[in-house]
Amino acid sequence: MEVMPIPHSEPPTDGLPALLDAASSGDEQAWRTLVDRYWRRVYALVRSRCGRSDLAEEVTQSVFVTCATKLRDGGYQERGKFESWLFLVAMNRLRDELRRQRRQATPTNPDNMAGIASEGSRRDADNRDELNEQFEALKEAVAQLPEQDREIVELRHHAGMSFKRIAQMLDEPIGTLLARHHRALKKLRTLMEEPGEG
Amino acid sequence: MNDYNDHNPEIPETLRDLEASLDALGDRTRASAPQDLGERIAEEGASILSGTQQGELRLAGTEADPVRRWTLPQHWSLAASIALLLISVVAAITLQQPAAPPGPMAGADTESESVLDDEWIEFETAYVSDTTWNDEAFTLLSSELDSLESNFSTAWTLDENLNLNEEESL
Numbered sequence: 096m097e098v099m100p101i102p103h104s105e106p107p108t109d110g111l112p113a114l115l116d117a118a119s120s121g122d123e124q125a126w127r128t129l130v131d132r133y134w135r136r137v138y139a140l141v142r143s144r145c146g147r148s149d150l151a152e153e154v155t156q157s158v159f160v161t162c163a164t165k166l167r168d169g170g171y172q173e174r175g176k177f178e179s180w181l182f183l184v185a186m187n188r189l190r191d192e193l194r195r196q197r198r199q200a201t202p203t204n205p206d207n208m209a210g211i212a213s214e215g216s217r218r219d220a221d222n223r224d225e226l227n228e229q230f231e232a233l234k235e236a237v238a239q240l241p242e243q244d245r246e247i248v249e250l251r252h253h254a255g256m257s258f259k260r261i262a263q264m265l266d267e268p269i270g271t272l273l274a275r276h277h278r279a280l281k282k283l284r285t286l287m288e289e290p291g292e293g
Numbered sequence: 294m295n296d297y298n299d300h301n302p303e304i305p306e307t308l309r310d311l312e313a314s315l316d317a318l319g320d321r322t323r324a325s326a327p328q329d330l331g332e333r334i335a336e337e338g339a340s341i342l343s344g345t346q347q348g349e350l351r352l353a354g355t356e357a358d359p360v361r362r363w364t365l366p367q368h369w370s371l372a373a374s375i376a377l378l379l380i381s382v383v384a385a386i387t388l389q390q391p392a393a394p395p396g397p398m399a400g401a402d403t404e405s406e407s408v409l410d411d412e413w414i415e416f417e418t419a420y421v422s423d424t425t426w427n428d429e430a431f432t433l434l435s436s437e438l439d440s441l442e443s444n445f446s447t448a449w450t451l452d453e454n455l456n457l458n459e460e461e462s463l
Contacts (some may be wrong), residue, residue: 123339130335138330139322152327156334163338179462233318252315253322257299280311287311 115173119166124167130159133178137185140254143237144189154192179264182254189249236286244279247272 117125137158142151148289161184165171171180237248250264251254262269303311 108386118342121342122345123343126338126342127335129333130338134331134334135323135326138326139319142322143319145324148325153332155326156337157329159334159338160341165345167342178413221350230318230321233314237318239316252312252319255319255323258301259299273301273303277300277308279381280304280308280315283315284308284311 111177112173112175115166115171115177120161120173121167129145129162133181134159137181140249141185143234143249143253144186145193146238150189150253152190154189154220156174156200161188176263178256179260182256182260182265183236184248219277232287233283234250236283238278239286244275244282247276248279248283251276 116127126273134155138155141154142148145151145154158181162171162181171177188277227276238243240248246265247261250261251258256264258272260267262272265272301312
């Protein structure tokens with residue numbers, strides 16, 4: 096079976112422990128290298144989940160402040176799971192922030208993250224013309240996926256994580272995640288072919 | 294080695310184009326990030342790691358944000374509370390003070406007026422015309438003022454009773 100090449104979104108992890116060690120010792124260059132590797136991916140994941148650039152920006156910044164603080168205080172112990180830890184912090188931070196905003200704003204279905212992102216996507220669609228219709232349709236379809244399916248699609252394609260890292264992060268067997276990814280893509284295909292359904 | 298190349302073998306050919314579209318969407322989203330955000334993050338983190346910043350920045354309004362929690366609206370709230378407290382105190386003091394007698398003793402009997410006039414003339418004759426103001430004069434002045442206040446109160450009570458009787462008669 097021919098396999099289509101997938102864009103290389105995830106940077107190499109070689110030398111990551113050394114980078115983390117240097118950064119935690121106050122090496123600014125090492126810290127900047129770490130930030131360069133990950134900040135766009137964290138931003139993209141958060142942006143896709145919440146549909147808001149301002150919130151994505153704020154959450155991303157907050158995640159890296161946490162990261163720097165943990166490195167400085169020795170609160171992070173490198174065991175080969177930095178990336179999983181970083182994106183987990185991002186997901187939790189966004190979840191907390193959305194909960195906080197729901198408490199303060201118009202109530203929505205608390206169990207349906209997709210509803211919030213869908214609303215954000217609609218707002219984005221109104222305000223931006225940077226994405227063409229095809230991408231907008233795809234974003235809308237992703238937003239309509241059930242939470243678990245949507246999560247793996249966004250971790251994989253927006254955060255650019257490998258299935259191995261996603262499995263680490265979610266603490267689930269990799270086979271389960273591969274099957275879920277496949278199922279999510281099938282649902283997406285259906286949603287794209289029948290817009291408005293689902 | 295690039296971990297991202299661990300393709301999902303379960304994805305059939307028919308879905309590969311969709312997978313590629315998702316990758317492209319992810320690329321676009323990453324590219325849409327504000328250009329200066331990375332630099333801001335790097336600088337902020339560097340200052341935390343070097344110890345020049347405590348790293349207490351959190352999302353605005355969250356409980357773990359001791360700096361941003363103290364925001365302008367809360368200043369206004371505090372100011373409003375203090376103003377309300379001051380107004381309450383002033384109002385309480387004002388209400389406890391005896392009310393001023395109405396106008397030029399409206400409705401008071403001429404007897405009260407003449408008593409006051411006589412006392413004032415007596416006081417004036419005795420002390421005001423005297424150029425030697427001293428402690429004794431001030432003591433007497435205080436005494437006279439007490440007397441005047443007493444007379445005012447009597448007149449005011451009479452007047453209130455009169456008004457009350459008028460209202461009842463209505």
